Amino acid sequence: xxxxxxxxxxxxxxxxxxxxxxxxxxxxxxxxxxxxxxxxxxxxxxxxxxxxxxxxxxxxxxxxxxxxxxxxxxxxxxxxxxxxxxxxxxxxxxxxxxxxxxxxxxxxxxxxxxxxxxxxxxxxxxxxxxxxxxxxxxxxxxxxxxxxxxxxxxxxxxxxxxxxxxxxxxxxxxxxxxxxxxxxxxxxxxxxxxxxxxxxxxxxxxxxxxxxxxxxxxxxxxxxxxxxxxxxxxxxxxxxxxxxxxxxxxxxxxxxxxxxxxxxxxxxxxxxxxxxxxxxxxxxxxxxxxxxxxxxxxxxxxxxxxxxxxxxxxxxxxxxxxxxxxxx
Amino acid sequence: xxxxxxxxxxxxxxxxxxxxxxxxxxxxxxxxxxxxxxxxxxxxxxxxxxxxxxxxxxxxxxxxxxxxxxxxxxxxxxxxxxxxxxxxxxxxxxxxxxxxxxxxxxxxxxxxxxxxxxxxxxxxxxxxxxxxxxxxxxxxxxxxxxxxxxxxxxxxxxxxxxxxxxxxxxxxxxxxxxxxxxxxxxxxxxxxxxxxxxxxxxxxxxxxxxxxxxxxxxxxxxxxxxxxxxxxxxxxxxxxxxxxxxxxxxxxxxxxxxxxxxxxxxxxxxxxxxxxxxxxxxx
Numbered sequence: 001x002x003x004x005x006x007x008x009x010x011x012x013x014x015x016x017x018x019x020x021x022x023x024x025x026x027x028x029x030x031x032x033x034x035x036x037x038x039x040x041x042x043x044x045x046x047x048x049x050x051x052x053x054x055x056x057x058x059x060x061x062x063x064x065x066x067x068x069x070x071x072x073x074x075x076x077x078x079x080x081x082x083x084x085x086x087x088x089x090x091x092x093x094x095x096x097x098x099x100x101x102x103x104x105x106x107x108x109x110x111x112x113x114x115x116x117x118x119x120x121x122x123x124x125x126x127x128x129x130x131x132x133x134x135x136x137x138x139x140x141x142x143x144x145x146x147x148x149x150x151x152x153x154x155x156x157x158x159x160x161x162x163x164x165x166x167x168x169x170x171x172x173x174x175x176x177x178x179x180x181x182x183x184x185x186x187x188x189x190x191x192x193x194x195x196x197x198x199x200x201x202x203x204x205x206x207x208x209x210x211x212x213x214x215x216x217x218x219x220x221x222x223x224x225x226x227x228x229x230x231x232x233x234x235x236x237x238x239x240x241x242x243x244x245x246x247x248x249x250x251x252x253x254x255x256x257x258x259x260x261x262x263x264x265x266x267x268x269x270x271x272x273x274x275x276x277x278x279x280x281x282x283x284x285x286x287x288x289x290x291x292x293x294x295x296x297x298x299x300x301x302x303x304x305x306x307x308x309x310x311x312x313x314x315x316x317x318x319x320x321x322x323x324x325x326x327x328x
Numbered sequence: 329x330x331x332x333x334x335x336x337x338x339x340x341x342x343x344x345x346x347x348x349x350x351x352x353x354x355x356x357x358x359x360x361x362x363x364x365x366x367x368x369x370x371x372x373x374x375x376x377x378x379x380x381x382x383x384x385x386x387x388x389x390x391x392x393x394x395x396x397x398x399x400x401x402x403x404x405x406x407x408x409x410x411x412x413x414x415x416x417x418x419x420x421x422x423x424x425x426x427x428x429x430x431x432x433x434x435x436x437x438x439x440x441x442x443x444x445x446x447x448x449x450x451x452x453x454x455x456x457x458x459x460x461x462x463x464x465x466x467x468x469x470x471x472x473x474x475x476x477x478x479x480x481x482x483x484x485x486x487x488x489x490x491x492x493x494x495x496x497x498x499x500x501x502x503x504x505x506x507x508x509x510x511x512x513x514x515x516x517x518x519x520x521x522x523x524x525x526x527x528x529x530x531x532x533x534x535x536x537x538x539x540x541x542x543x544x545x546x547x548x549x550x551x552x553x554x555x556x557x558x559x560x561x562x563x564x565x566x567x568x569x570x571x572x573x574x575x576x577x578x579x580x581x582x583x584x585x586x587x588x589x590x591x592x593x594x595x596x597x598x599x600x601x602x603x604x605x606x607x608x609x610x611x
Binding site: 054056058060083086087088091092094095096099100101102103104105114117118162165166168169 | 437438499500501502504505506507508509510511512515519520523524
C-alpha cells in the first residue's frame with residue numbers, strides 16, 4: 001500500500017482575472033521508502049500539489065474543491081489531521097533556504113526547537129540534539145556555528161540547516177520543493193548527495209519537486225510529469241527518460257544539451273506554456289504538439305498504459321504510438 | 329562602505345535624543361527625593377518670586393515660586409515623574425492593545441481584519457482630544473483615567489504598524505516552513521510574526537510618547553487630566569496662566585521643559601525610524 005496517495009486532486013486559486021485551476025485532477029502514489037520526482041515547468045502545479053499535501057495552500061485565495069490526499073490511510077484534507085502529522089511524519093524542504101529560515105533566531109535554537117516542541121526536550125538536550133543533527137547534515141565546525149544566525153551561513157549550508165530541521169523528528173515522508181534551484185551547481189550535487197544519503201539511512205520516502213531533469217536523473221526511482229496542472233506521464237525513471245510516451249516529455253528530453261557527440265542545435269518545445277485562465281479544450285498541450293488532431297481538441301486524454309510497455313508506465317496522450325516510434 | 333555608513337544613519341541625533349531623555353528620566357526618578365514637594369503647602373511670604381530668588385527659609389528657588397509660594401523647580405521635578413510615568417504607562421497599554429489587535433487583523437485577515445480595521449478608522453476619524461475630553465469627563469480626573477483615555481486615543485497607530493508587519497510576514501516562506509515543521513498558529517504568531525513587529529513598533533513608540541506626554545499636559549491644562557494634588561506640567565502651566573503678566577516663569581519654564589522633552593523624543597524617533605524602517609532603506 002502506498003504511503004501517500006493523491007486522488008483526483010484539484011486546487012483552485014481566485015485571482016483578479018478569474019479562477020485559476022492550478023492542479024486539475026492529479027493522481028499519484030508514493031510508496032514507503034521510494035524516491036519520486038515530481039517534474040514540471042513553472043506553473044505546472046507541482047509546488048501547489050506539495051502545498052496541498054502539507055496543508056499550506058494559501059487561504060483564502062486557494063481552495064481544494066475536490067480530490068483526496070491520504071497518508072498512511074489518514075485523510076490529510078480532513079480538518080486537524082495534517083497539523084498533527086506535520087514535522088513528525090511529513091516534513092518539507094523549500095527552495096530558498098534563506099527565506100525559509102526564521103531570520104531572528106539562531107540556527108541551533110531553530111533546530112533545537114523541533115525537539116523542545118515535539119519531544120519536550122530541555123534546553124540542554126535540544127542543543128545537544130541540534131548539534132548532532134548539524135554534524136549529520138555535514139555542517140563543518142558545527143559546535144561553533146550553533147549560535148550563528150541564518151544570514152551568516154552560505155546558501156548550501158542554509159539548505160543543510162533546513163534539511164536538519166526537516167529531519168529532526170525522523171519523518172517518514174520528506175517533500176523537497178526545488179531544494180537545489182537556488183544553489184550553485186557544485187553545491188546542488190552536494191545537497192542531492194546529502195538528501196539521498198539521508199533518505200537511505202532513514203528509509204523515508206522522498207518526493208523531489210524540480211524542473212530540472214538532470215537533478216533527479218541519478219536519484220529518483222519514479223518520475224511524475226505535470227503539465228498545466230495535470231499529470232501527463234508517470235513511470236519508472238529509466239522508462240520515462242528512454243521511452244517517453246508523451247510529446248511534452250519527449251520534447252523536454254530533446255531540449256537537453258548532450259555532453260557527448262555532435263553538437264546540434266537544441267530542439268525547443270514550440271510555443272509557450274498555456275494561460276491557466278484560458279486553457280485550450282481537450283488536451284492542454286495540444287497547441288504545442290505536432291501530433292495533435294481533432295480528437296485532441298475534443299477529448300481530454302487520461303493516463304493509460306503505453307503500448308508494449310510496463311503497466312507502471314502511463315501517459316495521458318491520444319497518440320503515444322507516434323511519440324514512441326518517432327523518438328526511438 | 330555605503331552599507332556601513334547607512335547602518336550608522338542618525339547616530340548623532342540618536343545620542344542627543346537619548347542623552348536629553350536620560351537627564352529627564354534621572355531628574356524624574358531621583359529629583360523629588362532631593363527637592364521635597366508638598367502639594368498642600370502654602371507660603372504666602374514667598375508668592376510669585378522670580379527665578380534665582382533666596383526664599384524666606386533660606387532655600388534658593390532657581391525657577392522661582394508659584395502663586396502659593398511653592399518652589400517651581402520641585403514642582404516640575406514632581407511633574408516630570410508624572411508626565412513620564414503617564415507616557416510610559418500609556419505606551420505599554422496602547423502598544424499591547426494595538427499590537428494584539430493589529431496582529432490578529434493582519435494574520436487572520438478576512439472578516440476579522442475588516443471589523444478591526446473599520447473600528448480603527450472610526451477611531452481615527454474622531455478627533456482624539458475630543459474623545460479624550462469626553463472619556464475624561466465621564467470617568468473623572470485621575471492619573472489612571474488619563475492613561476486609559478490616552479491609550480484609547482493612541483492604540484490605532486500601533487495596530488496599523490503591527491497589521492502591516494503581520495501582512496508582510498505571514499506569507500514569507502519561513503512562516504510556511506515553520507508550519508510544515510509542525511508549528512501551530514500561536515507559535516507562528518509569537519515566533520515568526522511578532523519578532524518582525526518589534527523594531528517598527530519601538531520606532532512608533534518613540535514618536536508616540538512625545539504626543540502622549542503633550543496630550544497629557546493638554547488634558548491637565550484643560551482640567552481633565554491629573555488632579556491638582558498631582559501637579560503634572562499641564563496643571564502647573566494652567567495655574568500660571570492667570571499670572572502671565574506679572575509672573576511669566578510659572579507657565580513658561582514648565583512649557584519650555586515640556587517642549588524640549590517632546591522635541592528630543594521626536595528627534596530620537598525620527599532618527600530611529602531612519603535607521604530601522606526598511607521602507608526608507610534603499611535596496
